Amino acid sequence: MTRPFAPLIAAAPLLLLAACAVGPNYKRPAAPAPVAFKEQPPPGWKEAQPGDALLKGKWWELYNDPALNALEDQVALNNQNVLQAEAQFREARTAVRAARSSLFPTLGVGISSSVTRAGGSNSNLNALSGSSPAARITYSLPLDVSWEPDLWGSIRRGITGAAETAQSFAALVENARLLYQAELALDYFDIHGIDSDADLLTRTVASYQEFLTLTQARYTGGVASDLDVAQAESQLYSAQSALTDLGVQRAQFEHAIANLVGKAPVDVSVPPMVLNTLPPPVPLGVPSQLLERRPDIAASERRVAAANEQIGIAVAALYPSLSLSGSAGAQTGGLTKLISAPTYLWSLGGGLAQTLFDAGRRRAVIAGQEAAYDVTVATYRETVLMALQQVEDNLAALRILETEAAKLEQAISSANRALTIATAQYRAGTTSYLTVLTSQAALLSAQRNAVNLQTRRLIASVQLIQALGGGWDAGQLPSVPTLTTK
Numbered sequence: 001m002t003r004p005f006a007p008l009i010a011a012a013p014l015l016l017l018a019a020c021a022v023g024p025n026y027k028r029p030a031a032p033a034p035v036a037f038k039e040q041p042p043p044g045w046k047e048a049q050p051g052d053a054l055l056k057g058k059w060w061e062l063y064n065d066p067a068l069n070a071l072e073d074q075v076a077l078n079n080q081n082v083l084q085a086e087a088q089f090r091e092a093r094t095a096v097r098a099a100r101s102s103l104f105p106t107l108g109v110g111i112s113s114s115v116t117r118a119g120g121s122n123s124n125l126n127a128l129s130g131s132s133p134a135a136r137i138t139y140s141l142p143l144d145v146s147w148e149p150d151l152w153g154s155i156r157r158g159i160t161g162a163a164e165t166a167q168s169f170a171a172l173v174e175n176a177r178l179l180y181q182a183e184l185a186l187d188y189f190d191i192h193g194i195d196s197d198a199d200l201l202t203r204t205v206a207s208y209q210e211f212l213t214l215t216q217a218r219y220t221g222g223v224a225s226d227l228d229v230a231q232a233e234s235q236l237y238s239a240q241s242a243l244t245d246l247g248v249q250r251a252q253f254e255h256a257i258a259n260l261v262g263k264a265p266v267d268v269s270v271p272p273m274v275l276n277t278l279p280p281p282v283p284l285g286v287p288s289q290l291l292e293r294r295p296d297i298a299a300s301e302r303r304v305a306a307a308n309e310q311i312g313i314a315v316a317a318l319y320p321s322l323s324l325s326g327s328a329g330a331q332t333g334g335l336t337k338l339i340s341a342p343t344y345l346w347s348l349g350g351g352l353a354q355t356l357f358d359a360g361r362r363r364a365v366i367a368g369q370e371a372a373y374d375v376t377v378a379t380y381r382e383t384v385l386m387a388l389q390q391v392e393d394n395l396a397a398l399r400i401l402e403t404e405a406a407k408l409e410q411a412i413s414s415a416n417r418a419l420t421i422a423t424a425q426y427r428a429g430t431t432s433y434l435t436v437l438t439s440q441a442a443l444l445s446a447q448r449n450a451v452n453l454q455t456r457r458l459i460a461s462v463q464l465i466q467a468l469g470g471g472w473d474a475g476q477l478p479s480v481p482t483l484t485t486k
Helices: 005-020 059-063 067-078 080-103 127-128 154-220 226-262 287-293 295-316 361-428 435-468 479-486
Strands: 104-109 112-117 135-145 321-332 343-351
Touching: 059 067, 059 154, 067 080, 067 154, 067 226, 080 154, 080 479, 112 295, 135 226, 154 295, 154 435, 154 479, 226 435, 287 295, 287 361, 295 361, 361 435
Parallel strands: none
Antiparallel strands: 104 135, 112 135, 135 321, 321 343
């Protein structure tokens, strides 16, 4: 009775090694993490203390704009790229369950039949149908079991690797949300920057119309020439043309916002609004926190971990593999008697296999997986460096643009004074209208630059928030145990 169990008894020492996993243990690669940012934020900003002032959750609420808040809330729900990323995460999660199934035996069942005949060579179709006493049909219901113990941790590494890949997809979901939420905020401030420019041009057109009326009156009185009238008309029409042209850009940004919230352009309308706010102070933290707060960095690091598991799987192929199988079933001469059949059959077996020669194929696979791991490490470090660059770029932009804004205000003040003087001189007849035109053009240019600068400052603040990872942190990723047990 013990002979059928001999393969299992012989394999027992090997089964005790099932807790062994060959290959390298994972350790997060070192990445650049300076103690402080090179670029300093604008005056008045403070570095966030650990955990108390970091961005959390809905980062766009820093701007205190209800209309922006309403649009941002729709991105996570309706943006098709975000929904696509979520579907890819669900797909990756099912791969974890598929990998985990290899830990367990495979069980199969089927019904088979066979015909046996006793006697001489005098057989016919009736014998095959069972009507002849010399022929007999036997039915069997076998239950087959096979199992390959995870002696060297190959299966467990595959499960862990699949879970880490799923984690990377979970981080990519958050990265997609951050990307498109930031893109919506950028388009939102761009569209209201256009509104501010349109408001300025509307007021400028009204001013130029007054100057044209004044010039026409002076021409009628014989004080001014028709050249002055033509120059005033040209100035007015140019401003009107610029005002009209803004409509094209505004429409395009509005359509882009509709796409970001997952709606058709006809269903989205952004009311005009003049920008009158400055960028809010953004909690910075320290550079090392980017490793935990940037979802793209987290996704890249998880891919490194998954690549490490592939090395272990390749190393496990160097060692012997054990397979166990068993079969049990009932046998009877009648199909209706299978369940209560008096005859039962069973068998047990096992096999140990080891590749002796493969011309270096397995070693080449290991080397290939090690190279693939190095690729992911380099990609991870490059992602960290890009994150640091993006933060530094936008810190520099905010600091420099704030200084530029102060100088631009001085330029606008001087241009206003020059226009006032030129207008008075023109009315007095001591200067030509060309001086007025030059002063008008200088003032309009400075004012439009100021509007553009305010928009750029708000955009830089959004890009800084995006570079800092928004309100996300790596602690929100599903854990490997959670992914492998559900």
